[in-house]
Amino acid sequence: MPVNLILLYVSDFIDPHRVRIHDRRFQHMRSVHQAQVGERFRVGVLNGMTGEGEVVAISERQVELNVRLNQAPPKPLPLQLIMALPRPKMLKRTLETVATLGVKDLWLINSYRVDKSYWSTPILRPEKAREHLLLGLEQAGDTRLPRIHLRKRFKPFVEDELPALARNTRALVAHPYDAQPCPAPTSEPTTLAIGPEGGFIAYEVEKLREAGLEAIHLGPRILRVETAVPVLLSRLFPLEL
Incomplete structure:
Protein backbone atom coordinates (compact mmCIF):
# COMPACT_ATOMS: atom_id res chain seq x y z
CA MET A 1 0.00 0.00 0.00
CA PRO A 2 1.45 3.46 -0.90
CA VAL A 3 2.80 5.27 2.15
CA ASN A 4 1.48 8.81 1.58
CA LEU A 5 -2.03 9.71 2.66
CA ILE A 6 -4.83 10.54 0.23
CA LEU A 7 -6.72 13.35 1.95
CA LEU A 8 -10.48 13.25 1.50
CA TYR A 9 -13.02 16.05 1.82
CA VAL A 10 -16.70 15.88 2.72
CA SER A 11 -17.55 16.85 -0.88
CA ASP A 12 -15.81 13.68 -2.16
CA PHE A 13 -18.35 11.32 -0.56
CA ILE A 14 -21.07 9.94 -2.80
CA ASP A 15 -22.32 7.72 0.02
CA PRO A 16 -21.10 7.14 3.60
CA HIS A 17 -18.41 4.63 2.54
CA ARG A 18 -17.59 5.63 -1.03
CA VAL A 19 -15.69 8.59 -2.49
CA ARG A 20 -15.11 9.94 -5.99
CA ILE A 21 -11.90 11.89 -6.73
CA HIS A 22 -11.12 13.76 -9.95
CA ASP A 23 -8.56 16.49 -9.12
CA ARG A 24 -4.83 16.66 -8.31
CA ARG A 25 -5.16 13.67 -6.00
CA PHE A 26 -6.56 11.54 -8.83
CA GLN A 27 -3.77 12.61 -11.17
CA HIS A 28 -1.21 11.68 -8.50
CA MET A 29 -2.79 8.28 -7.92
CA ARG A 30 -2.87 7.53 -11.64
CA SER A 31 0.51 8.91 -12.77
CA VAL A 32 2.68 8.27 -9.70
CA HIS A 33 1.09 5.20 -8.11
CA GLN A 34 -0.45 3.83 -11.32
CA ALA A 35 -3.55 2.92 -9.34
CA GLN A 36 -5.49 -0.19 -10.37
CA VAL A 37 -8.86 -1.60 -9.37
CA GLY A 38 -8.42 -3.55 -6.16
CA GLU A 39 -5.40 -1.54 -5.00
CA ARG A 40 -5.55 -0.07 -1.51
CA PHE A 41 -4.44 3.36 -0.34
CA ARG A 42 -4.06 5.09 3.00
CA VAL A 43 -6.81 7.69 3.25
CA GLY A 44 -8.04 10.21 5.78
CA VAL A 45 -10.78 12.80 6.01
CA LEU A 46 -9.55 16.35 6.53
CA ASN A 47 -9.68 17.04 10.30
CA GLY A 48 -11.04 13.55 10.83
CA MET A 49 -10.19 9.85 10.97
CA THR A 50 -7.79 7.88 8.80
CA GLY A 51 -8.05 4.40 7.34
CA GLU A 52 -7.96 2.53 4.07
CA GLY A 53 -9.50 3.05 0.64
CA GLU A 54 -9.85 0.37 -2.04
CA VAL A 55 -10.07 1.39 -5.69
CA VAL A 56 -13.35 0.06 -7.10
CA ALA A 57 -13.54 2.03 -10.36
CA ILE A 58 -11.12 4.15 -12.38
CA SER A 59 -11.38 6.03 -15.67
CA GLU A 60 -9.51 8.75 -17.52
CA ARG A 61 -11.19 11.42 -15.40
CA GLN A 62 -11.82 10.03 -11.92
CA VAL A 63 -11.37 7.24 -9.42
CA GLU A 64 -13.82 5.78 -6.91
CA LEU A 65 -12.82 4.14 -3.65
CA ASN A 66 -14.62 2.26 -0.94
CA VAL A 67 -13.25 3.61 2.34
CA ARG A 68 -13.03 2.40 5.91
CA LEU A 69 -12.07 5.04 8.45
CA ASN A 70 -11.18 3.50 11.79
CA GLN A 71 -7.93 5.07 12.99
CA ALA A 72 -7.06 8.34 14.69
CA PRO A 73 -4.51 10.61 12.98
CA PRO A 74 -1.07 11.11 14.58
CA LYS A 75 -0.96 13.12 17.78
CA PRO A 76 -0.21 16.81 17.26
CA LEU A 77 2.87 18.38 18.80
CA PRO A 78 2.01 20.24 22.02
Whole structure:
Protein backbone atom coordinates (compact mmCIF):
# COMPACT_ATOMS: atom_id res chain seq x y z
CA MET A 1 0.00 0.00 0.00
CA PRO A 2 1.45 3.46 -0.90
CA VAL A 3 2.80 5.27 2.15
CA ASN A 4 1.48 8.81 1.58
CA LEU A 5 -2.03 9.71 2.66
CA ILE A 6 -4.83 10.54 0.23
CA LEU A 7 -6.72 13.35 1.95
CA LEU A 8 -10.48 13.25 1.50
CA TYR A 9 -13.02 16.05 1.82
CA VAL A 10 -16.70 15.88 2.72
CA SER A 11 -17.55 16.85 -0.88
CA ASP A 12 -15.81 13.68 -2.16
CA PHE A 13 -18.35 11.32 -0.56
CA ILE A 14 -21.07 9.94 -2.80
CA ASP A 15 -22.32 7.72 0.02
CA PRO A 16 -21.10 7.14 3.60
CA HIS A 17 -18.41 4.63 2.54
CA ARG A 18 -17.59 5.63 -1.03
CA VAL A 19 -15.69 8.59 -2.49
CA ARG A 20 -15.11 9.94 -5.99
CA ILE A 21 -11.90 11.89 -6.73
CA HIS A 22 -11.12 13.76 -9.95
CA ASP A 23 -8.56 16.49 -9.12
CA ARG A 24 -4.83 16.66 -8.31
CA ARG A 25 -5.16 13.67 -6.00
CA PHE A 26 -6.56 11.54 -8.83
CA GLN A 27 -3.77 12.61 -11.17
CA HIS A 28 -1.21 11.68 -8.50
CA MET A 29 -2.79 8.28 -7.92
CA ARG A 30 -2.87 7.53 -11.64
CA SER A 31 0.51 8.91 -12.77
CA VAL A 32 2.68 8.27 -9.70
CA HIS A 33 1.09 5.20 -8.11
CA GLN A 34 -0.45 3.83 -11.32
CA ALA A 35 -3.55 2.92 -9.34
CA GLN A 36 -5.49 -0.19 -10.37
CA VAL A 37 -8.86 -1.60 -9.37
CA GLY A 38 -8.42 -3.55 -6.16
CA GLU A 39 -5.40 -1.54 -5.00
CA ARG A 40 -5.55 -0.07 -1.51
CA PHE A 41 -4.44 3.36 -0.34
CA ARG A 42 -4.06 5.09 3.00
CA VAL A 43 -6.81 7.69 3.25
CA GLY A 44 -8.04 10.21 5.78
CA VAL A 45 -10.78 12.80 6.01
CA LEU A 46 -9.55 16.35 6.53
CA ASN A 47 -9.68 17.04 10.30
CA GLY A 48 -11.04 13.55 10.83
CA MET A 49 -10.19 9.85 10.97
CA THR A 50 -7.79 7.88 8.80
CA GLY A 51 -8.05 4.40 7.34
CA GLU A 52 -7.96 2.53 4.07
CA GLY A 53 -9.50 3.05 0.64
CA GLU A 54 -9.85 0.37 -2.04
CA VAL A 55 -10.07 1.39 -5.69
CA VAL A 56 -13.35 0.06 -7.10
CA ALA A 57 -13.54 2.03 -10.36
CA ILE A 58 -11.12 4.15 -12.38
CA SER A 59 -11.38 6.03 -15.67
CA GLU A 60 -9.51 8.75 -17.52
CA ARG A 61 -11.19 11.42 -15.40
CA GLN A 62 -11.82 10.03 -11.92
CA VAL A 63 -11.37 7.24 -9.42
CA GLU A 64 -13.82 5.78 -6.91
CA LEU A 65 -12.82 4.14 -3.65
CA ASN A 66 -14.62 2.26 -0.94
CA VAL A 67 -13.25 3.61 2.34
CA ARG A 68 -13.03 2.40 5.91
CA LEU A 69 -12.07 5.04 8.45
CA ASN A 70 -11.18 3.50 11.79
CA GLN A 71 -7.93 5.07 12.99
CA ALA A 72 -7.06 8.34 14.69
CA PRO A 73 -4.51 10.61 12.98
CA PRO A 74 -1.07 11.11 14.58
CA LYS A 75 -0.96 13.12 17.78
CA PRO A 76 -0.21 16.81 17.26
CA LEU A 77 2.87 18.38 18.80
CA PRO A 78 2.01 20.24 22.02
CA LEU A 79 3.52 23.36 20.47
CA GLN A 80 2.70 26.95 19.65
CA LEU A 81 5.27 27.88 17.01
CA ILE A 82 6.01 31.57 16.51
CA MET A 83 8.11 32.48 13.48
CA ALA A 84 9.31 35.70 11.94
CA LEU A 85 7.78 35.64 8.46
CA PRO A 86 10.28 33.92 6.10
CA ARG A 87 10.95 35.07 2.55
CA PRO A 88 8.32 33.66 0.15
CA LYS A 89 10.39 30.84 -1.34
CA MET A 90 11.28 29.60 2.13
CA LEU A 91 7.72 30.14 3.38
CA LYS A 92 6.41 27.48 0.99
CA ARG A 93 8.81 24.88 2.35
CA THR A 94 8.25 26.00 5.93
CA LEU A 95 4.48 25.58 5.73
CA GLU A 96 4.88 22.05 4.38
CA THR A 97 7.50 21.21 7.01
CA VAL A 98 5.51 22.40 10.02
CA ALA A 99 2.42 20.52 8.80
CA THR A 100 4.50 17.37 8.31
CA LEU A 101 5.99 17.63 11.79
CA GLY A 102 2.65 17.98 13.56
CA VAL A 103 2.53 21.71 14.37
CA LYS A 104 -1.09 22.85 14.70
CA ASP A 105 -0.69 26.52 15.66
CA LEU A 106 1.71 28.69 13.66
CA TRP A 107 2.08 32.39 14.39
CA LEU A 108 3.81 34.35 11.62
CA ILE A 109 5.03 37.66 12.99
CA ASN A 110 6.91 40.73 11.91
CA SER A 111 10.51 41.48 12.83
CA TYR A 112 13.09 44.16 12.05
CA ARG A 113 14.77 41.83 9.53
CA VAL A 114 11.51 40.84 7.80
CA ASP A 115 11.25 42.72 4.51
CA LYS A 116 7.93 44.56 4.22
CA SER A 117 7.38 43.03 0.77
CA TYR A 118 7.13 39.54 2.32
CA TRP A 119 3.68 40.41 3.72
CA SER A 120 2.27 40.89 0.20
CA THR A 121 3.23 37.43 -1.05
CA PRO A 122 0.29 35.45 -2.52
CA ILE A 123 1.42 32.47 -0.42
CA LEU A 124 -0.18 34.10 2.62
CA ARG A 125 -3.60 34.02 1.00
CA PRO A 126 -5.65 31.37 2.85
CA GLU A 127 -6.20 29.19 -0.23
CA LYS A 128 -2.49 29.24 -1.17
CA ALA A 129 -1.25 28.58 2.35
CA ARG A 130 -3.76 25.75 2.62
CA GLU A 131 -2.30 24.06 -0.50
CA HIS A 132 1.13 23.82 1.12
CA LEU A 133 -0.26 22.72 4.47
CA LEU A 134 -2.22 19.93 2.75
CA LEU A 135 0.94 18.70 1.02
CA GLY A 136 2.61 18.47 4.42
CA LEU A 137 -0.32 16.56 5.90
CA GLU A 138 -0.31 14.10 3.01
CA GLN A 139 3.40 13.47 3.49
CA ALA A 140 2.96 12.81 7.22
CA GLY A 141 -0.23 10.75 7.04
CA ASP A 142 -2.00 13.40 9.11
CA THR A 143 -5.42 15.01 8.70
CA ARG A 144 -5.53 17.89 11.20
CA LEU A 145 -5.04 21.16 9.36
CA PRO A 146 -2.73 23.65 11.13
CA ARG A 147 -4.03 27.09 12.04
CA ILE A 148 -2.06 30.12 10.82
CA HIS A 149 -2.17 33.42 12.71
CA LEU A 150 -0.70 36.54 11.08
CA ARG A 151 0.66 39.39 13.18
CA LYS A 152 2.16 42.28 11.22
CA ARG A 153 3.21 44.35 14.26
CA PHE A 154 5.89 42.88 16.52
CA LYS A 155 5.54 44.97 19.67
CA PRO A 156 1.74 44.73 20.14
CA PHE A 157 1.87 40.97 19.62
CA VAL A 158 4.76 40.41 22.04
CA GLU A 159 3.39 42.75 24.71
CA ASP A 160 -0.35 42.08 24.46
CA GLU A 161 -0.71 38.47 23.29
CA LEU A 162 2.48 36.51 23.84
CA PRO A 163 2.54 36.53 27.67
CA ALA A 164 -0.84 34.77 27.76
CA LEU A 165 0.19 32.32 25.04
CA ALA A 166 3.42 31.47 26.84
CA ARG A 167 1.89 31.16 30.31
CA ASN A 168 2.05 27.63 31.75
CA THR A 169 4.18 26.41 28.83
CA ARG A 170 7.87 25.72 28.31
CA ALA A 171 8.51 29.12 26.67
CA LEU A 172 11.62 29.39 24.46
CA VAL A 173 13.20 31.60 21.82
CA ALA A 174 15.88 30.19 19.53
CA HIS A 175 18.82 32.58 19.65
CA PRO A 176 22.49 31.76 18.97
CA TYR A 177 23.99 34.23 21.49
CA ASP A 178 23.81 34.58 25.29
CA ALA A 179 21.52 31.57 25.49
CA GLN A 180 21.20 28.22 27.25
CA PRO A 181 21.70 24.90 25.40
CA CYS A 182 18.58 23.36 23.92
CA PRO A 183 16.74 21.50 26.72
CA ALA A 184 16.01 17.79 26.75
CA PRO A 185 12.98 16.46 24.87
CA THR A 186 9.66 16.43 26.70
CA SER A 187 5.98 16.24 25.84
CA GLU A 188 5.04 19.28 27.94
CA PRO A 189 3.22 22.18 26.23
CA THR A 190 5.76 24.46 24.58
CA THR A 191 5.86 27.92 23.05
CA LEU A 192 8.80 28.41 20.67
CA ALA A 193 9.85 31.55 18.80
CA ILE A 194 12.21 31.40 15.82
CA GLY A 195 13.63 34.51 14.22
CA PRO A 196 14.29 35.51 10.60
CA GLU A 197 17.48 34.95 8.62
CA GLY A 198 20.09 36.75 10.74
CA GLY A 199 18.04 36.26 13.90
CA PHE A 200 16.01 38.58 16.08
CA ILE A 201 17.75 41.86 16.91
CA ALA A 202 18.74 42.50 20.54
CA TYR A 203 15.67 44.66 21.25
CA GLU A 204 13.36 41.90 20.02
CA VAL A 205 15.10 39.23 22.07
CA GLU A 206 14.74 41.40 25.16
CA LYS A 207 11.02 41.92 24.50
CA LEU A 208 10.56 38.17 24.05
CA ARG A 209 12.36 37.55 27.32
CA GLU A 210 10.11 40.08 29.05
CA ALA A 211 7.15 38.06 27.73
CA GLY A 212 8.52 35.00 29.53
CA LEU A 213 10.61 33.25 26.85
CA GLU A 214 14.03 31.78 27.65
CA ALA A 215 16.74 32.00 24.98
CA ILE A 216 18.19 28.67 23.81
CA HIS A 217 20.75 27.66 21.19
CA LEU A 218 21.62 24.57 19.14
CA GLY A 219 25.39 24.89 19.37
CA PRO A 220 28.04 26.86 17.50
CA ARG A 221 26.62 26.37 14.00
CA ILE A 222 24.27 29.00 12.57
CA LEU A 223 21.39 27.30 10.75
CA ARG A 224 19.00 28.52 8.09
CA VAL A 225 15.41 28.83 9.30
CA GLU A 226 14.24 25.93 7.13
CA THR A 227 16.91 23.75 8.77
CA ALA A 228 16.47 25.10 12.29
CA VAL A 229 12.75 24.27 12.41
CA PRO A 230 13.02 20.46 12.02
CA VAL A 231 16.22 20.33 14.10
CA LEU A 232 14.64 22.24 16.99
CA LEU A 233 11.42 20.23 16.96
CA SER A 234 13.30 16.93 16.85
CA ARG A 235 15.41 18.05 19.83
CA LEU A 236 12.54 19.45 21.90
CA PHE A 237 10.02 16.59 21.60
CA PRO A 238 10.30 12.82 22.00
CA LEU A 239 10.18 10.72 18.84
CA GLU A 240 6.98 8.89 19.82
CA LEU A 241 4.91 12.08 19.53
